[in-house]
């Protein structure tokens with residue numbers, strides 16, 4: 001029988017960020033990772049070939065090991081902003097972290113190509129050999145959120161045999177130009193497919209884009225982790241608080257968020273009802289706006305040889321059109337559950353849009369605090385957003401968590417040293433004599449408490 005202190009189910013990015021911090025913050029604890037994949041990184045192993053991080057590399061990955069090259073893109077849609085690692089780079093990075101940090105520590109046992117079957121048991125997918133693990137401390141289940149990507153999910157509509165239909169991953173293997181491309185899915189994956197086609201000289205007229213719901217989007221300008229972008233990054237946080245404080249109603253809040261550059265959208269004539277935290281930059285928005293054949297008739301129900309049936313009607317198609325599946329929802333389990341549960345840890349987001357920072361913080365709290373009650377109080381789950389108004393719930397819990405962390409000197413210090421927390425460092429390093437930066441910080445600080453009170457009011461309206 002194998003023995004460990006922490007048994008980690010899954011070897012994706014969440015597991016990697018959690019284990020990295022546990023290794024740093026504890027001295028002796030032994031860790032055992034079981035994962036179905038052949039190498040760490042989870043869904044990045046099956047990601048589409050042209051996928052990139054949606055956020056700058058500098059605050060993605062594990063805290064101990066830099067992912068970013070510290071450079072800005074000079075070409076492409078992200079030009080002028082900090083680089084977004086490619087999927088291949090993210091995969092190679094996690095492999096390096098496993099080989100050069102985790103395994104040499106002598107504290108990590110890694111079982112790739114194994115399926116965890118519950119009750120401390122797992123089985124090799126190659127040999128069928130079953131292993132039992134005696135867990136001295138906790139089981140950490142990083143599979144709870146059930147990340148889905150087009151390559152591994154089953155679409156919830158039917159497709160006639162003669163219709164060319166591929167997941168986004170297969171786009172790069174096209175050998176014969178189709179008459180047209182039908183991109184199915186209005187989320188970030190659908191946007192990536194459209195941008196990639198346009199970037200590869202496909203005329204916008206040859207793209208039909210099926211968008212069941214429009215989304216509010218985040219502007220990548222507001223996520224740049226350097227002093228040079230202080231105004232757009234920290235200024236964005238100040239603008240969020242101000243928008244909340246000044247809003248007369250929830251619809252008015254969204255108007256203000258848009259006016260203040262916190263949220264953006266593709267089509268000014270369509271009010272979004274969805275919010276998944278997808279991040280884009282202005283160049284991508286312009287490219288997406290060039291597509292005129294946008295179909296807003298609900299979800300696809302079926303694709304026949306000559307038509308696509310949607311919830312609210314149908315559109316013509318042909319077997320000479322290529323249909324591209326971008327309908328997988330990245331996170332399929334939106335139900336929240338306490339992070340710390342009697343012998344189990346279920347990592348979820350404790351800071352908006354930051355699953356890996358969250359996993360790292362949860363590991364720190366696990367290592368440094370004693371009672372489950374206190375740990376859960378410090379790690380309230382920030383719900384993953386789906387509808388537009390989820391933005392309000394996210395900000396509310398995010399602010400409550402940040403407030404709780406700030407009450408502990410040790411956590412404040414830890415945050416400043418954590419690579420995945422670009423924001424705290426940006427604030428701490430702001431030049432005290434720079435009037436512009438100090439004015440932004442003041443706007444932010446002045447509005448924190450009024451914003452928290454107003455958010456409570458909006459939360460009651462939503463309840």
Ligand SMILES: Cc1cc2nc3c(=O)[nH]c(=O)nc-3n(C[C@H](O)[C@H](O)[C@H](O)COP(=O)(O)OP(=O)(O)OC[C@H]3O[C@@H](n4cnc5c(N)ncnc54)[C@H](O)[C@@H]3O)c2cc1C
Pocket residue numbers: 009010011012013014015034035036037041042043044047051052053054055060114115116117142143145146147148149330353354355356
């Ligand atoms: C295209 C895309 C781009 C993204 N970009 C960003 C970004 O820029 N920034 C950001 O913060 N987030 C981003 N995300 C969010 C992303 O989900 C997280 O960053 C992260 O990669 C999720 O990792 P995970 O470990 O939670 O899940 P997964 O990657 O799904 O890993 C879970 C692992 O558990 C394994 N597993 C499941 N069940 C079992 C079992 N029974 N036994 C053994 N193993 C099991 C799976 O095989 C998998 O390897 C992106 C997501 C997608 C889909």
